[in-house]
Amino acid sequence: MDMESASSVVLQALTQATSQDTALLKPAEEQLRQWETQPGFYSVLLNIFNNHMLDVNVRWLAVLYFKNGIDRYWRRVAPNSVCVCPSSALSEDEKTSLRAGLITNFNEPVNQIATQIAVLIAKVARLDCPRQWPELIPILLESVKGQDGLQQHRALLTFYHVTKTLASKRLAQDKRLFQDLASGIYSFACSLWSHHTDCFLQQVLAVDQAHALSSLERTLLSLKGNWNHSCTHTHTQPHTHTHSSD
Numbered sequence: 001m002d003m004e005s006a007s008s009v010v011l012q013a014l015t016q017a018t019s020q021d022t023a024l025l026k027p028a029e030e031q032l033r034q035w036e037t038q039p040g041f042y043s044v045l046l047n048i049f050n051n052h053m054l055d056v057n058v059r060w061l062a063v064l065y066f067k068n069g070i071d072r073y074w075r076r077v078a079p080n081s082v083c084v085c086p087s088s089a090l091s092e093d094e095k096t097s098l099r100a101g102l103i104t105n106f107n108e109p110v111n112q113i114a115t116q117i118a119v120l121i122a123k124v125a126r127l128d129c130p131r132q133w134p135e136l137i138p139i140l141l142e143s144v145k146g147q148d149g150l151q152q153h154r155a156l157l158t159f160y161h162v163t164k165t166l167a168s169k170r171l172a173q174d175k176r177l178f179q180d181l182a183s184g185i186y187s188f189a190c191s192l193w194s195h196h197t198d199c200f201l202q203q204v205l206a207v208d209q210a211h212a213l214s215s216l217e218r219t220l221l222s223l224k225g226n227w228n229h230s231c232t233h234t235h236t237q238p239h240t241h242t243h244s245s246d
Helices: 003-017 021-037 041-049 058-075 090-102 113-127 134-142 149-168 171-205 209-235
Strands: none
Touching: 003 021, 003 041, 003 058, 021 041, 041 058, 041 090, 058 090, 058 113, 113 149
16 A cells, blocks of 8 residues: 555545444445555554544544554464465564654643553554564653653553553563563652652642642552552462462
8 A cells, every 4th residue: 555645545534434424434444444454554544643633533543443453463473464464464564664653752632542542552562572672661761751741641651551561461481571671660660650749749739730630640650650560570479379369
């Protein structure tokens, strides 16, 4: 799928797929399903949902199609993977480009879309981090340290979802990889939580409600991230019970 010519037709199909008119909706959905296995389709989706000038509903739908595509076509052993079919939807070259595009910036203005992007990044991380995506965590940490409030929040949100996903992996080799990763960032995550907690308390005392709520959200995200890291130590211990503690 040629990027230049594909963007407009994919955008049109996504726009029609958000319509309440079934005469437009159904054909658009069918067309989008057919494109799921076309090379370049997910690159077009990435460009669309990263374009903040477009309609929010269209961008939301682009994120959902991208996220669903990860489940279906990203794995190397997926039915349409590059290892099985040369005309796969996602070649290794395109996946490399997509990974880079997903972490180019963290400035999504719409909360719901930002959450979905964080989730889909975590889905890719589960499959590719750290082997095929070693730069993910360093870039997230660098963005979390930034002074821009929106960028910091979006990076922290993504950091939380990524660590949560990586911490949930059960293979012994994956556990060891994440434990090594977590040991390198645990102290930073703790200091981040401490910083946002201090900011929150200061803003509460200053009756700065708007900033206090923002700091509280960052504090909670930092706390959740710390919990993900601390759980790796528990997960690597031998289990003495056969039943879950949940």
